């Protein structure tokens with residue numbers, strides 16, 4: 001198989017492209033040599049031919065040499081094509097087996113923060129090497145290359161592989177984690193039902209691809225909105241993967257709620273615990289101040305202003321995304337990336353005794369009486385193995401139940417609206433009028 005690439009004379013990256021004149025036929029071995037004075041063999045197919053254009057004064061004559069490494073490896077990006085051997089390198093001998101993380105919407109704003117956090121070791125620790133598969137589209141391919149170049153230039157020791165592409169069936173191969181961020185944002189005049197359909201198609205396709213090629217125990221975090229229903233569509237299209245492995249990101253809402261309670265109580269936010277967000281990542285979400293705690297005490301014993309809790313606090317959390325867009329001009333990206341990292345850390349580290357975290361997870365078998373077969377944000381605990389259990393000792397009052405029922409009704413309506421994508425027949429869209437994403441005004 002011939003790999004055709006162009007080597008920019010001003011930078012050290014390989015870009016898939018067609019050829020033009022003044023080009024040089026060169027093997028991958030020589031290409032590596034041109035890119036770096038010292039190098040280890042690149043793992044490209046034996047017959048890979050790389051054609052590059054370089055300034056004519058740098059090269060005397062065309063060279064054609066066979067690539068040396070017989071081990072085939074799918075397209076890799078730039079410096080990440082260089083081989084490494086974790087066992088042979090003294091300082092990496094104790095490292096764990098590399099994990100594969102795939103990120104969709106990888107050229108978008110959230111990813112631009114998230115990828116660098118993951119590559120730094122912040123989530124999985126300093127002994128966990130990482131391979132990153134960055135999924136984009138035709139429209140974002142150049143931007144993906146830019147992202148990969150920045151990853152190269154960051155010299156993260158734990159980041160051992162980067163691959164960019166537009167085909168989920170290729171990129172999701174053996175994925176251990178899939179962070180599904182890419183989605184079309186709702187534009188002016190666009191109905192929410194239209195958004196559910198367009199984005200639903202993306203998540204149906206990605207569910208099928210995960211089902212076909214990902215690790216059977218892949219953990220999936222859906223961020224692209226409307227994330228709960230997108231997660232439901234994704235899991236329905238991936239019957240081989242346990243439904244329990246799919247999450248819709250509501251950690252940003254949990255973090256926003258903790259921040260507001262801390263502000264009101266005049267404490268730093270590490271004093272706020274047991275914060276549940278119930279329901280949809282939308283303006284019907286329910287930040288639960290009945291079960292949350294401040295300094296270990298029920299919130300209502302610390303903040304005695306029930307009206308503030310029921311009205312101002314709840315609405316502030318539900319609409320935080322919209323207020324931020326007004327001020328910042330675009331939707332939360334950095335804090336969303338932080339919350340994705342938090343959500344992942346919560347699954348790979350044991351939850352502190354007595355505490356819990358929120359995640360949008362599959363409702364079938366839930367102990368709260370919430371309708372089955374939805375993705376609904378609920379309180380979870382993990383022993384750090386990537387899995388979780390729902391928390392049982394939760395109290396409810398009339399206010400909380402009413403609010404939860406409203407969010408449940410919204411998700412049931414969203415589900416009917418995407419029945420054509422979940423294999424449940426003909427879609428009927430009767431969405432409640434006030435159905436909004438947190439970032440919508």
Ligand SMILES: NC(=O)C1=CN([C@@H]2O[C@H](COP(=O)(O)OP(=O)(O)OC[C@H]3O[C@@H](n4cnc5c(N)ncnc54)[C@H](OP(=O)(O)O)[C@@H]3O)[C@@H](O)[C@H]2O)C=CC1
Nearest residue numbers: 105107108109110136137140182183184223224225249252
């Ligand atoms: N759950 C949560 O808490 C939050 C969720 N979000 C959601 O996360 C998603 C990504 O946000 P953000 O990174 O800021 O967005 P960006 O617009 O910066 O990036 C989104 C990416 O989505 C991809 N995309 C996929 N399909 C389409 C399509 N049909 N039309 C346009 N773009 C598409 C684009 O990549 P490409 O061109 O490669 O396809 C683009 O790079 C949004 O859906 C947003 O609403 C945001 C904040 C919080």
Ligand SMILES: O=C([O-])CC(=O)C(=O)O
Nearest residue numbers: 321331332437438439440
């Ligand atoms: O509504 C949006 O697109 C952004 C979002 O989810 C949030 O800020 O919570």
